[in-house]
Amino acid sequence: MTDTRTIRQIAIIGTGVIGASWTALFLAKGLRVVATDVAPGAEAVLRKFVKAAWPALERLGLSPGASQSNLRFTADLAEAVAGADLVQENGPERLDFKQTLYKQLDELLPPDVIIASSSSGLKMSEIQSGAALHPERCVIGHPFNPPHLIPLVEVVGGGKTSERTIQRAMEFYKSIDKKAVRLNKELPGHVANRLQGALAREVYYLVAEDVLSAADVDDALSWGPGLRWGIMGNMMLNHLGGGSGGIEHFFQQFAGPMSASWKALGSPVLTPELQKKLIDGVHAEVGARTVEELEAERDEILLGLLELRTKWTETAAAREVAAE
Structure with missing residues (x-):
């Protein structure tokens, strides 16, 4: 062949x-x-x-x-x-x-x-x-x-x-x-969907437990860690979270509390009742906006981020060449 x-x-x-x-x-x-x-x-x-x-x-x-x-x-x-x-x-x-x-x-x-x-x-x-x-x-x-x-x-x-x-x-x-x-090995759902799934499980749990609304949990994600995730992944952000000590210091400081917090994460069951609660919450968040309007909003902001990342990469590459 x-x-x-x-x-x-x-x-x-x-x-x-x-x-x-x-x-x-x-x-x-x-x-x-x-x-x-x-x-x-x-x-x-x-x-x-x-x-x-x-x-x-x-x-x-x-x-x-x-x-x-x-x-x-x-x-x-x-x-x-x-x-x-x-x-x-x-x-x-x-x-x-x-x-x-x-x-x-x-x-x-x-x-x-x-x-x-x-x-x-x-x-x-x-x-x-x-x-x-x-x-x-x-x-x-x-x-x-x-x-x-x-x-x-x-x-x-x-x-x-x-x-x-x-x-x-x-x-x-x-x-x-x-x-x-x-991916070096096969897993159901591959990797990115598994990461999304882990996050979605906790999102649904928080709404199910009336901790906050669907709109507020979306704000908590997209205006908090979501902004950082559009720039760097979890491991690099952990490295920055450790300050000058980097990833080593991050684990020294947070490994214990982080591991303990995992035990409190939820495992909701998507019953018809919970699904209705989630659906109603999403429609309240959407309001009068159409799917097409939401897609346009998503894509316009995404294009801006992609353009910014491309510009940063090109500028960084140019700096490396100039430094040689």
């Missing part, structure tokens, strides 16, 4: 929220995309999404050759993957569906074409059992929504995924400016 294939054409399977966002990103990076989805009206919905996302992608910077005209759509799976250098699969989160799909893809594609799944929770070891011919080229490439704006992608192989496939996937995602992180 050769692994020297240059990735210039992407096959997108499934053009829902994630697949459409991937499509917009790949086009913005100068790649050709052939998308497929059997849902009625899928092509029109996809093209509408890409058109709407394009101004944000222009603002972040288009790659040479970037064009919406590089998108082709077909309802035929075999036609969609013909000539593909990489497949980004975004099908339903059903193991039986994915195993059947991977059997089809495995039989249709040359052995050097990577099949990457956007699956948010299924393990590749289970998915790739459907690909009997070349399971070694199957890998998880899980993005965070919306993929055309959020840089994170989690890369993790299954039991039969080759090391070279993982390396090629990492290289590809990094080449299109994704922040690719490699």
Whole structure:
């Protein structure tokens, strides 16, 4: 099996929220995309999404050759993957569906074409059992929504995924400016969703116990630690939390109290009654704003943060060059 294939054409399977966002990103990076989805009206919905996302992608910077005209759509799976250098699969989160799909893809594609799944929770070891011919080229490439704006992608192989496939996937995602992180082992939900899940559990518990409202818990997050998390992760912030003594001093000071606090964290049960309480709280927080308005607010602030981080990175790099 050769692994020297240059990735210039992407096959997108499934053009829902994630697949459409991937499509917009790949086009913005100068790649050709052939998308497929059997849902009625899928092509029109996809093209509408890409058109709407394009101004944000222009603002972040288009790659040479970037064009919406590089998108082709077909309802035929075999036609969609013909000539593909990489497949980004975004099908339903059903193991039986994915195993059947991977059997089809495995039989249709040359052995050097990577099949990457956007699956948010299924393990590749289970998915790739459907690909009997070349399971070694199957890998998880899980993005965070919306993929055309959020840089994170989690890369993790299954039991039969080759090391070279993982390396090629990492290289590809990094080449299109994704922040690719490699997981050394499979876990249900991968990593980022597990982190979100741990936080969501405590959020729901606090609202369930009437500690504060849905709006106030959102403020506590987004105007407190959330601002810092948009700049640095937990470990780096712990290092800063230790002052001049860094991470060593942080653990000397806080390891005991922090460990003790974990015992008081909640484990709410999402009963119909609690779900209604949470839903009512969210609608009270939302007020008259539409989902589209909230998405626009999220994306505009996110774009500003991305631009600021890019500017900081470029300035830091320039300073390093000048210091040499």
